[in-house]
Amino acid sequence: MKTEKLLKIMYVFAWLAFIGLCIQTGAILISYFVSYSNPEASKDVFGGLNLYEYYNYSFYQYSLIIIYKVILFASEAYIAFILIKLLKDLDINNPFNKKVSSLMQKTSFSIFFLWIIAIIHNTHIQFIGKKQGFEMELFSSDFVFLAAVIFIFTKIVQRGIELQTENDLTI
Template identity: 35%
Template sequence: MKTKTDLILTTMKVIFWVVFIGLCIKTGALLISFIVSLAINPEASKNLYLGLNLSELYHSNLKHYIFIFSFVFSLSALKTYLSFLALKIFTKINLEKPFSTKAAELINKISLIALGTGILAFIASKYNFWLIRSKESILETNFYFEGWKEFLFLAGILFIIAQVYKKGVALQTENELTV
């Protein structure tokens, strides 16, 4: 009979897989629609993904269009990669001996990716604000650049957890040597 923890972990693993697949689809759809808008049909810039309309920016300044889309795509790709790393944790953690070097490295890597995502979202948000202020375009892309504070906060929490985890690895290794 499974314990309650095993059931929760299995449920979380399924949810993480669903999120990962959804983010992969979103990132792929963004990339394909961007390529179509540049190479085949500029009208595709009206609905890049779920109502993302950058057609005004496309027609007024192609350079800003590419920059804004690059931010949207990069943030989506980083979120996808974060969900992949979160899935990878399930393969690295053994509840019998929870502290391993690989898991500690993975948690540290996730904190660094979260930090990078937060910084990139902050830069994208400020660039978007600058475009709106300079009347270059009226963009409704704030939705894609929100959350930079949360990512920075997440990065800080995960960094602390990574440090505690590293200490746990050291203590577990020391304990195994003394037995």
């Protein structure tokens, strides 16, 4: 009973995260299009993110940074959406099934993709920052560990499915 309540609470939080990340992604895109005609808008793209120096240095570089940010936040929103589907479809009485395994594997691969984009973003930012003397907050790149943990859990669930199938065939 406690587990079901906890899963319902997590389901609500997953929806809140998904909605928040979608809003953040949309706000960055809107700010980018506004900054196209009004460079002052690049001073506060979203949540205090100031890309004005990058805008003045090169609109192309500024656009790349925006693309990275959009991909990063959209990827996080996608991961939250997968989590929503996982929590919605999770049957606590029969947790080992192919749908759960598939969603866990998608989550793992999506987090790994997020890590790759974060590394590319951070490398790009550091390269330009050192070259031009700009400072900007880097995107956390701790995702590879999380992706590995989820991938391992996916393999455990897949093994549970195999054992459950063998057990069903035996009976």
